[in-house]
Every structure is written in structure tokens, then in C-alpha cells.
Amino acid sequence: MMKSDQIKQHEHGENCECGCHDEHHDEHHHHEHKPITITIHDMSVVGSYTFSIAKSYQESETILDDLLKQAAKKVTDLGGIIGHIKAFLKSEGESCMISITDDESNKRYVKESQCTVEGVAIVFCIEPEQLQDILENVFKEYISE
Amino acid sequence: MKILILGGFLGSGKTSVVIQLAKYILGSNPENKTKVVILENEIGEVSIDDKLLRGSGYEVANMFSGCVCCTMAGELVIGLHNIIRDFNPELIIMEATGVAYPDNIRETIEQSLPDADCSITCITDAKRWKRLFRPMEMLLKGQLDAADVILINKTDLVDGDTLDEVEASIRTFNDMAQYFRISAAEPIDTAVFEAVLGIEQRSFK
Numbered sequence: 001m002m003k004s005d006q007i008k009q010h011e012h013g014e015n016c017e018c019g020c021h022d023e024h025h026d027e028h029h030h031h032e033h034k035p036i037t038i039t040i041h042d043m044s045v046v047g048s049y050t051f052s053i054a055k056s057y058q059e060s061e062t063i064l065d066d067l068l069k070q071a072a073k074k075v076t077d078l079g080g081i082i083g084h085i086k087a088f089l090k091s092e093g094e095s096c097m098i099s100i101t102d103d104e105s106n107k108r109y110v111k112e113s114q115c116t117v118e119g120v121a122i123v124f125c126i127e128p129e130q131l132q133d134i135l136e137n138v139f140k141e142y143i144s145e
Numbered sequence: 146m147k148i149l150i151l152g153g154f155l156g157s158g159k160t161s162v163v164i165q166l167a168k169y170i171l172g173s174n175p176e177n178k179t180k181v182v183i184l185e186n187e188i189g190e191v192s193i194d195d196k197l198l199r200g201s202g203y204e205v206a207n208m209f210s211g212c213v214c215c216t217m218a219g220e221l222v223i224g225l226h227n228i229i230r231d232f233n234p235e236l237i238i239m240e241a242t243g244v245a246y247p248d249n250i251r252e253t254i255e256q257s258l259p260d261a262d263c264s265i266t267c268i269t270d271a272k273r274w275k276r277l278f279r280p281m282e283m284l285l286k287g288q289l290d291a292a293d294v295i296l297i298n299k300t301d302l303v304d305g306d307t308l309d310e311v312e313a314s315i316r317t318f319n320d321m322a323q324y325f326r327i328s329a330a331e332p333i334d335t336a337v338f339e340a341v342l343g344i345e346q347r348s349f350k
Contacts, residue, residue, distance in 0.1 A: 118192075118196075
């Protein structure tokens, strides 16, 4: 199986035309996304969102599950059709600093209670502004953090 | 070179099938030298499915923020040409967005790569079919009518009578395709993958 790292192993310049990516498509190109963006594609309204939950992975999983159910209910309550509402939850987990001043290393561990969420809500039959309102309302506690 | 376009409505289970298909291709022969590239296309500003695939042990090339059946057709052509130039793969699995018309993708590919053996497999959601059929009819029809293989997924979530009704309804859009009933939540029969890849492609194993 060919890995994406292999596909991306060449350097991507500003005007790279490799086609494997564009400015949004390549993980090497980091830039800030707005917490919620709404786009329209054909008949669908696409809401993309990123935010953090300052809780443990287990707590965040429960919270995110509930948030997505809330969003889904609000879409259907407005007469919309859910195409797909999904999110990827990632725990920042543990981190460690390793320092060396002589020949022995010193390690300091940090336990982070922080999870990141990246997701999309692709729906039909509601207005883009309505989806924006739904996502802002449902995620407001975490977007403002 | 074979290009498999995997289409189907949002949430029908395309990524779940890709994960099992990749396992099938590599599973029995880890020394397989066959070159396979998975291309993920997602419509949102953030990508989700490629993270899931990576989490399952597979990494993918992704194109997101648009649909390669229309707004990103140009990027698809450039991307395919560069993948072929750099890696000369034997199989490219192209997972389309859930709002893509796979036949448009095939048309774009065949115009640019006339020698490519391009096939379409479309996944449908048995559980939501009746709910989506009317409001999404044109999109569903457009996704299904050119499919060579149609997988009716989530069969574990409906009863037998409902499944028969769903299949009959789907067949009104395309009665020429090969049909399989699957549940991607469980191991998919290898005969399904052989059909998806084409009999002549058994060498992929």
C-alpha cells in the first residue's frame, strides 16, 4: 500500500501544482481555520467546525456525542435533511519535555486534559444561515474557550 | 491501471468499505508489491475520513474543500497524472464525496487517461433509503445509474422485507449493476471485493 507520506514526500512550494493538495489539502500547510465555516455545494449546505474541549478524552467523547445529537435534532426540527454530521475527536494526551545538560536526560511529563474536534455537518433543505446558527449555538461553550 | 471510483450518498458507509477493501487487498499477502493509492475526496473545510483511515493503519492522499466530480475536476486530473508519473500504481481507489456523481468523475478520468480501466462501485444505505429516496431522488439516481457494482449496506439494521423493498427501489435506477447486500460493520465476503475489483483483478491479492 502506498502511503500518503510518500505521495507528499516532495516539497510543496507556494505555486506547487502537484495536485495532491491545495492550500487546504496538505497537512504541511498549517493555517488557522475559523471555528465554523459554512459553504454551499450544489443542494447541500456544508458546515465545517474546529474547536477544543478542555476535558479528558472520555468526558469529551460523551460531550461531543451529545453536541452532535443536538445539532442533528435542530436540523431536523427545522425540516432539514441530515446528509452526514461527523467529527473526529483527538486527545492531546500526554506530553513530555526531555532536557539534557550533561550526559543524562531529565524528563518532565505533562498530562493534558485537552481534546480537539474537527468536524463537518452536511445537510439539505435548510438555509446556510440556519446551519451557522445551529452550529454556533450548539458549540458556543467550546468555540469561545 | 485500474481506477475504482467508490461513490454513494453521505453516510452510506464508503469509508468503512474502503477500510475493509484495503485489508482484503493487503491482508493475505503482506509482501504484496502491488501499488495501491487511496485518494480521499471530502467536501468540508476539514478532513475526517482520512484520519479514520490512518487510524486503521492506512494513510491516504486527500483532496478536500470541494468535489472532484465538479469544482475540483481540474485538481483531480493533475493529481492523478502526478501520482501515475511518480508511482505508476496498479490500482487507485478514489473515494468520492457523498454528493458526487461518480459518472462525472469517470468521464473526467477517461478524457484525461483514456487507457485507464475505470469502474464505479456505489454504496447505498438500506436503513435510510426510504427516508432519502424522495427528497434526494435526483442525486441518488445520478449516483447509482452508472454504477457497475452496487453494495446495499447496513443490512443488519433492517428486516428482510424492508431490504427487499429497498433493493427493488434501487433497481429502478439501475438494474444492470451487480448487486450485493452487505453490512460493513461486519467482515464483508471476499466475493464482494472480487466483484468490486473485477475478476481479472484477482491478481491484486
